[in-house]
Amino acid sequence: MNLWRILTNGVVKENPVFRLLLGLCPLLAVTTALMNGFWMGVAVIFVLTSSNIIVSMLRKVIAPRIRIPCFIVIIATFVTIVQMTMNAYLPDMYEILGIFVPLIVVNCVILARAEAFASKNPVVSAAVDGIGMGLGFTIALMVLGGVREFFGTANLVINGQPLFDAPLFEPALIMIMPPGAFITMGVLLALLNVMVNRGRSGAGA
Amino acid sequence: MTDYKFVVGSSPHLRTSENTPRLMFYVLQALFLVAVASTILFGVRAMAIIGVSVLAALAAEALWQKGLRQPVTVADGSAAITGLLIAFNMPPLVPLWVPALGSAFAVIVVKQFFGGLGHNFMNPAAAGRAFLVSAWPLAMTSGWLTPFDGATSATPLQVLGGSSGSLPEGWQMLMGWRAGCIGETSALVILIGGLYLIYRQVIDWKIPASFIGTVALFAWVFGGTDGWFTGDVLTHVLSGGLLLGAFFMATDYVTSPVTKRGRLIMGLGCGLLTALIRLWGGYPEGVTYAILLMNVATPLIDRMTIPRPFGTRQTKVTG
Numbered sequence: 001m002n003l004w005r006i007l008t009n010g011v012v013k014e015n016p017v018f019r020l021l022l023g024l025c026p027l028l029a030v031t032t033a034l035m036n037g038f039w040m041g042v043a044v045i046f047v048l049t050s051s052n053i054i055v056s057m058l059r060k061v062i063a064p065r066i067r068i069p070c071f072i073v074i075i076a077t078f079v080t081i082v083q084m085t086m087n088a089y090l091p092d093m094y095e096i097l098g099i100f101v102p103l104i105v106v107n108c109v110i111l112a113r114a115e116a117f118a119s120k121n122p123v124v125s126a127a128v129d130g131i132g133m134g135l136g137f138t139i140a141l142m143v144l145g146g147v148r149e150f151f152g153t154a155n156l157v158i159n160g161q162p163l164f165d166a167p168l169f170e171p172a173l174i175m176i177m178p179p180g181a182f183i184t185m186g187v188l189l190a191l192l193n194v195m196v197n198r199g200r201s202g203a204g205a
Numbered sequence: 206m207t208d209y210k211f212v213v214g215s216s217p218h219l220r221t222s223e224n225t226p227r228l229m230f231y232v233l234q235a236l237f238l239v240a241v242a243s244t245i246l247f248g249v250r251a252m253a254i255i256g257v258s259v260l261a262a263l264a265a266e267a268l269w270q271k272g273l274r275q276p277v278t279v280a281d282g283s284a285a286i287t288g289l290l291i292a293f294n295m296p297p298l299v300p301l302w303v304p305a306l307g308s309a310f311a312v313i314v315v316k317q318f319f320g321g322l323g324h325n326f327m328n329p330a331a332a333g334r335a336f337l338v339s340a341w342p343l344a345m346t347s348g349w350l351t352p353f354d355g356a357t358s359a360t361p362l363q364v365l366g367g368s369s370g371s372l373p374e375g376w377q378m379l380m381g382w383r384a385g386c387i388g389e390t391s392a393l394v395i396l397i398g399g400l401y402l403i404y405r406q407v408i409d410w411k412i413p414a415s416f417i418g419t420v421a422l423f424a425w426v427f428g429g430t431d432g433w434f435t436g437d438v439l440t441h442v443l444s445g446g447l448l449l450g451a452f453f454m455a456t457d458y459v460t461s462p463v464t465k466r467g468r469l470i471m472g473l474g475c476g477l478l479t480a481l482i483r484l485w486g487g488y489p490e491g492v493t494y495a496i497l498l499m500n501v502a503t504p505l506i507d508r509m510t511i512p513r514p515f516g517t518r519q520t521k522v523t524g
Contacts, residue, residue, distance in 0.1 A: 172340035179339065183314065
């Protein structure tokens, strides 16, 4: 597998959120705004890439029977780094993301990639896979966060600056509440499936 | 609607002239009475809300089905019923885009996303209202007027919940002369419409009877301000959306149990939840949420109440 294939695999073909439906718990919880999604995504990219590299390097050392605890310890190390860094440099965002930063330890995207890819592939491939999967996760978080923030507050805040001076319309509060996450996620998944299926039937005909 | 060529139900195969448009037509007749009553009470404003809501429901269904190249089933009347019920749940001073969006949400998200008529997992109108209440709480919970004179006023349930204002007399509540959603106030007309549907055998008496009965019982036992058994039963039964919900929403075929015992349980559960929310919950009114929760429980209720076929012994439900 060439590296470009591995990278795009995580973003499109096996997008962890839209194709594999992994990591939905933080996804549904933190995507009340575009920037929340962005920073959560950045944290996941860092943890995922680093843990993939280490897991891949140690793949011949770790005894198969105890591989899961080993993966968790490696992942937890990087999550702690992210947590402390965010707490120091992005205290506001750290406050918003709250419990979901430490919970990256048990994010199933990261464990799934360690188990399914990094422990079976060389270091460079594993690193690229981590970046690709992380990007795919980040894009999903930002799309979901953007849609929910736009309809839920009738505005978009980018880097602390509102995009519009005043709310564009009467905001639908439900979109930034939990039901909004499920509705948006369902609609996005359905749209994506329609698009994928249409492409497939077109190619077949 | 159906995508199968042949649909064969289980025997006995009886012939009847009853079909979906016919049943929906009976419901529309009953709802039309309520629409007339609300127009008399709240004037042109009510007519505008009803018109916008019904048009939005019909348009949403037609556009969705056209867009997906499905047969357009607007003529069967189910979308119109959803639109009417959403309109009936609006405060008189609601901005007109609110019922329009609510109807579109009810038809597209709650009904068509799940496969159209017969496949919705909740009553579309109740889910539409719940969506509107959480999306635009201010628009949905303010703007109450008393009929005819158009003075702003608290609804009876808000008064019971501690807002300032006075409760209307019993006869006023019966005739609909009180603040409330445009279609829920006229208790007498809703009763007539509901009884008409029971007479036409469109709906079963069991759900509305057990629903209203349970609310009345709980209101009487626990609803009083000075001790048990002093509750104001009449106000609780005639206020809020109880009658409208019990006759027209809880009885939706798709989302209510098919067994006789199941229907009693459905009504009981709706009544219990309504009373709980009204007496101790954060919202003044709980009919919508009670119906939605019991809608979701309907498949379970149906499975628990499978009747014993004649001549067999009681068997344990498995699977």
